[in-house]
Amino acid sequence: MQWRVFGRKTRGGLNTKIMDVLILAIHDHANTGWRFSQCLKHIGFDYIALKGQFHPFHYPEQMPIHPALAAVDQTQLMPVCKDLYHLASKAKVIHYIASVVVQPGVDIYEKNVVVNHGGSVYRQHHDIISKTYDFVDASIIQCPDLLGLGAKNEQWIYYPVDTDLIKPDFKTNRPLKVGHFPSNPKIKGSDGIRAVAEQVKGIEFIYDRKRVIWGDNLKRVADCDIIIETLSLSLDGAKYGEWGNAAIEAAAMGKIVITNSLTEDKYKEEFGEKSALIIANSEAELKEKLTMLSELSDNEINMLKIDMRNWVLKHHSIPATARRLWDKVYKDFF
Numbered sequence: 001m002q003w004r005v006f007g008r009k010t011r012g013g014l015n016t017k018i019m020d021v022l023i024l025a026i027h028d029h030a031n032t033g034w035r036f037s038q039c040l041k042h043i044g045f046d047y048i049a050l051k052g053q054f055h056p057f058h059y060p061e062q063m064p065i066h067p068a069l070a071a072v073d074q075t076q077l078m079p080v081c082k083d084l085y086h087l088a089s090k091a092k093v094i095h096y097i098a099s100v101v102v103q104p105g106v107d108i109y110e111k112n113v114v115v116n117h118g119g120s121v122y123r124q125h126h127d128i129i130s131k132t133y134d135f136v137d138a139s140i141i142q143c144p145d146l147l148g149l150g151a152k153n154e155q156w157i158y159y160p161v162d163t164d165l166i167k168p169d170f171k172t173n174r175p176l177k178v179g180h181f182p183s184n185p186k187i188k189g190s191d192g193i194r195a196v197a198e199q200v201k202g203i204e205f206i207y208d209r210k211r212v213i214w215g216d217n218l219k220r221v222a223d224c225d226i227i228i229e230t231l232s233l234s235l236d237g238a239k240y241g242e243w244g245n246a247a248i249e250a251a252a253m254g255k256i257v258i259t260n261s262l263t264e265d266k267y268k269e270e271f272g273e274k275s276a277l278i279i280a281n282s283e284a285e286l287k288e289k290l291t292m293l294s295e296l297s298d299n300e301i302n303m304l305k306i307d308m309r310n311w312v313l314k315h316h317s318i319p320a321t322a323r324r325l326w327d328k329v330y331k332d333f334f
Contacts, residue, residue: 022087023049023063024104025097026074029119030245031059031214032142033097035160036116039322043330048087051097058213060165069102077121077129078103093333099129109135112333117151118142118159123238126150138329144263145242155328156270159245160321161252161312168254168309169222172298178290179206179224181217183246189231196286197228202294221250225301226293229259231286243277248316251276251308256301258289276304276311 021040025033028051037049052069055062068083082105088094089106095114096102099121113136122129123146130150133139139151142159178197182188190209197205208220221227227250233241243259251257258278261267268274278293280286293301314320 020091021045021047021093021095022084022091022104023047023095023097024069024084024102025051025063026069026072026079026100026102027051027053027098028055028063029098030159031055031057031062032116032118032159032245034059034061034063035162035318036095036097036321036325037063038162038318039160039325042318042322043326045330048091050084050087056213057217058215060215072102077101077125077132080105093330099125101133112137114138114140114329115151116140116142117146122146122149122151123235138332140325140329143242143244144266145239157321157324157328158248158316160318161248161316163252163309163313163317166218166249166252168252168305170254170302170305170309172301172305173204173225174298175202175204176226176294176301177206177224178203178226178228179208179220180228181208181220181246182230183211185209187232187235188229192283193228193231193286196283197290200287200290200294203290218249218253221253221255224255225305226256226258226290228286229257231260231280231283233260233262233281241281247277248312252312252317254305254309256293256304256308258286271315275315276307 023033023037028034033049033051037047040047049063050066050069051063054065068081072079072081078101080103085105088104093112093114097116098119099117115133115136117139126149133152136152139154140157141147141154147154147156180193182190194207229243229247241260241262243261247257247259258280260281261279264274264279278289280289
């Protein structure tokens with residue numbers, strides 16, 4: 001693949017505007033839209049990214065809030081917001097976040113349209129979304145349990161991680177500090193995690209279900225050696241069992257991450273190698289993996305932490321995701 005840089009000033013001094021992307025969201029869950037906008041910035045695209053609601057986790061950098069988006073009916077999958085016509089009419093691509101398609105008063109069939117799917121909206125309403133969104137040119141599926149649910153031209157692209165902002169912390173504690181900080185204990189399988197972790201000798205288990213802002217959560221993670229993200233293979237009767245933002249952010253910080261996944265083989269096929277994450281899909285497997293880690297030397301622990309960070313840099317950093325976003329989606333538009 002020949003990597004190309006568009007839009008903003010390149011090394012050769014060119015400043016040719018080739019395209020515009022308008023990114024729109026009502027709720028930018030986990031700050032995903034902002035991070036995808038940074039991928040577009042990395043490539044060199046000219047873009048505007050807007051959303052309707054401030055994120056309660058107080059991410060230090062977020063997409064700007066547009067008052068027209070803040071005022072739309074949030075119960076609709078396709079709310080109307082004609083106040084954005086002047087922006088949408090100039091955009092070659094409209095890129096929607098979190099499955100909600102804001103109708104900005106232009107003929108959406110005349111635009112290149114990208115929609116991100118990565119959470120409960122698509123998980124609960126994928127049937128109607130797949131039938132209704134026939135105007136979509138590419139559907140970005142952020143996690144593998146949402147693949148194969150009918151989205152048009154689906155492309156598997158995980159949420160990127162800002163590895164410049166999230167710095168590694170490779171210090172090792174003795175006993176090893178094992179943290180579990182669930183955003184939703186029921187969904188994350190926290191009862192089972194606690195039951196297992198409290199049985200394992202040679203570790204200090206830290207459980208905190210208190211919701212804190214994003215920066216404070218990173219501080220909790222930084223103090224640990226191991227993070228257990230989730231142990232939950234189903235949700236509302238449907239297949240679930242996949243790692244998310246908490247896992248990949250902890251790995252970016254150089255923490256050993258234990259989580260669950262039912263798609264290890266699919267991941268290896270897609271990315272060319274297994275993830276660095278330690279997979280435990282049952283309480284018995286979790287106990288086995290925790291016991292194994294508790295018996296490793298400081299040097300072995302440190303090497304695992306470095307592997308975690310390097311894996312994120314290689315496959316899920318903003319530069320890596322920008323390359324994937326270009327190859328799988330945007331190169332077809334330009």
